[in-house]
Amino acid sequence: MYSKRLYAGWGDMDFNAHMSNTAYLNKCGDVRMMLFAENGFPISELAQLTIGLVAMRDELEYFKEVNPMQELIVTAALAGCPMTAADGRYATNLCARTVNCAPALQVLAAGWS
Numbered sequence: 001m002y003s004k005r006l007y008a009g010w011g012d013m014d015f016n017a018h019m020s021n022t023a024y025l026n027k028c029g030d031v032r033m034m035l036f037a038e039n040g041f042p043i044s045e046l047a048q049l050t051i052g053l054v055a056m057r058d059e060l061e062y063f064k065e066v067n068p069m070q071e072l073i074v075t076a077a078l079a080g081c082p083m084t085a086a087d088g089r090y091a092t093n094l095c096a097r098t099v100n101c102a103p104a105l106q107v108l109a110a111g112w113s
Helices: 021-037 043-048
Strands: 002-007 071-080 089-096 103-110
Touching: 002 021, 021 043, 021 071
Parallel strands: none
Antiparallel strands: 002 071, 071 089, 089 103
């Protein structure tokens, strides 16, 4: 399983000082892009081939709040074997770094363009 250590920055917060919905999605998307780049498929190469990852659907399930400057462990893994190349599914989990590191969010994204 692929993972990256990130932090919840000031720009990621909503007016309640919790991580905003779009920040969760952006961090998960960034880690998916890092996964591809570190495995020989950088964004520049995909762009030259006119291939793009498209989030056909994001399913969010929240477990706990994330606060400013909290350390995050974001993991990405293949969630389903596609029938066609356009159907790949990737599960991304964002885990707030705590004693038991319970997931804060799970995202399922799919699709190629």
